[in-house]
Amino acid sequence: MKTTTASRWDIFCLVVDNFGDIGVTWRLAKQLHKEYGIHVTLWVDCLASFAHILPALDIKQRSQHFDGVTIKLWDQPLSQDYCAGDVLIEAFACELPASVKDELSRLNAAKQTVPVWLNLEYLCAEAWVDGCHGLPSMQTNGLLKYFYFPGFSDKSGGLICEQGLFSERDAWQADTCNKVNLFTQLGLKGIDPADTVISIFSYETPALAALCKLWQQSKDKVHALIPKGRSLNSLTALLNCDASDIMPGQQFHLGNLTIHILPMTDQQGYDRLLWSADFNIVRGEDSFLRAQWAAKPFIWHIYPQEDDYHLVKLRAFLEIYCDNLAPELANHWSELNIAFNTGESNSVLSHWEQLNSVDLSLLQDGQHHLQQWPVDALNDADLATRLINFVNSKSSRAKIEKPKIGI
Numbered sequence: 052m053k054t055t056t057a058s059r060w061d062i063f064c065l066v067v068d069n070f071g072d073i074g075v076t077w078r079l080a081k082q083l084h085k086e087y088g089i090h091v092t093l094w095v096d097c098l099a100s101f102a103h104i105l106p107a108l109d110i111k112q113r114s115q116h117f118d119g120v121t122i123k124l125w126d127q128p129l130s131q132d133y134c135a136g137d138v139l140i141e142a143f144a145c146e147l148p149a150s151v152k153d154e155l156s157r158l159n160a161a162k163q164t165v166p167v168w169l170n171l172e173y174l175c176a177e178a179w180v181d182g183c184h185g186l187p188s189m190q191t192n193g194l195l196k197y198f199y200f201p202g203f204s205d206k207s208g209g210l211i212c213e214q215g216l217f218s219e220r221d222a223w224q225a226d227t228c229n230k231v232n233l234f235t236q237l238g239l240k241g242i243d244p245a246d247t248v249i250s251i252f253s254y255e256t257p258a259l260a261a262l263c264k265l266w267q268q269s270k271d272k273v274h275a276l277i278p279k280g281r282s283l284n285s286l287t288a289l290l291n292c293d294a295s296d297i298m299p300g301q302q303f304h305l306g307n308l309t310i311h312i313l314p315m316t317d318q319q320g321y322d323r324l325l326w327s328a329d330f331n332i333v334r335g336e337d338s339f340l341r342a343q344w345a346a347k348p349f350i351w352h353i354y355p356q357e358d359d360y361h362l363v364k365l366r367a368f369l370e371i372y373c374d375n376l377a378p379e380l381a382n383h384w385s386e387l388n389i390a391f392n393t394g395e396s397n398s399v400l401s402h403w404e405q406l407n408s409v410d411l412s413l414l415q416d417g418q419h420h421l422q423q424w425p426v427d428a429l430n431d432a433d434l435a436t437r438l439i440n441f442v443n444s445k446s447s448r449a450k451i452e453k454p455k456i457g458i
């Protein structure tokens with residue numbers, strides 16, 4: 052491994068809710084270590100949430116190591132020492148611990164080198180991101196903090212995507228045995244490789260129950276794979292039981308639809324699930340991106356915001372995603388996504404059915420788009436690569452380079 056002088060980074064993550072905050076920061080931390088040899092410490096305030104996507108995590112340990120990343124509990128006040136490294140990332144505008152801010156002020160007053168300080172923002176497809184990405188903001192302690200905006204354009208901070216991911220996905224999808232073995236490992240029974248498989252990781256919406264009722268009457272077999280969680284809150288009437296009583300491993304047979312309840316897996320396992328399904332329903336930020344990398348059709352259940360601002364963000368994404376898509380496909384797919392998010396069940400059903408009856412040439416167009424979009428969206432450089440370039444341009448220390456040989 053090639054060592055660099057600028058090689059110690061800290062990432063602070065406050066879990067607001069669900070798994071996206073820790074999901075994004077954990078994925079980035081792993082990639083920075085694996086591809087750049089950077090020593091990353093990921094400080095997180097809620098190990099119990101983290102353990103859902105890293106089942107091997109010991110929630111009683113204040114410090115532990117996985118995939119080359121040091122994971123530390125961010126308690127209040129911070130009970131483990133923060134020793135300033137080369138880069139300091141606060142994820143999603145979390146307020147850094149007082150002891151960390153004091154240390155930055157001390158270093159600055161002593162005219163010692165301070166870390167490059169960044170706020171990693173949420174992913175957004177809106178055009179204003181390009182103008183705000185990378186802007187500095189003077190803090191009360193006299194230091195600059197930079198705003199790092201992930202995004203879909205070449206002027207933004209880019210999208211998280213590991214090196215070699217698309218080849219790995221292609222190899223996985225080229226061999227049907229991979230999905231069959233995955234379903235067996237997950238304990239799923241009765242799935243024929245020709246059956247339609249739909250993975251579902253959504254928030255609550257009546258549109259989900261409507262789709263399940265439609266699939267129930269489908270002429271072919273449909274399997275809905277649902278990790279135990281919020282999606283089930285929308286299916287209690289259909290399943291005739293309380294969501295809290297539903298356990299991983301359970302199966303519900305409803306006509307031609309079988310609902311399989313899954314345990315949550317680690318991120319690699321979840322990627323493979325997305326690669327193996329025919330259609331994915333995803334949500335938030337990280338699973339949304341992973342569904343795009345899976346090159347399979349998907350519905351995005353965006354994280355709801357005040358005054359329905361999330362619908363503005365949804366439309367901004369639909370617009371760029373559909374830019375090169377045949378108008379008929381673009382229309383049905385966009386309307387399907389909007390209706391799922393607004394809970395308009397009739398509209399969801401109608402656009403789902405229209406999408407399923409498009410003719411072969413349109414279908415081929417859609418398949419091509421699913422494969423090409425991930426390549427185009429990356430614009431030649433993933434988020435980690437752009438982040439390293441950004442840090443190199445702001446730091447007075449030696450530049451970080453990608454190791455020439457694998458780590």
Ligand SMILES: Cc1cn([C@H]2C[C@H](O)[C@@H](COP(=O)(O)OP(=O)(O)O[C@H]3O[C@@H](C)[C@H](O)[C@@H](O)[C@H]3O)O2)c(=O)[nH]c1=O
Pocket residue numbers: 067068069070071072073074075103104252278314315316317318319321334335336337338339354
């Ligand atoms: C279902 C599943 C998910 N995951 C991972 C994938 C992602 O990293 C993570 C889920 O994160 P997301 O898809 O982003 O959805 P999310 O809804 O869980 O997370 C978030 O959305 C953000 C927009 C909000 O700001 C956050 O506060 C948070 O709510 O869980 C697994 O690793 N295994 C699994 O089995």
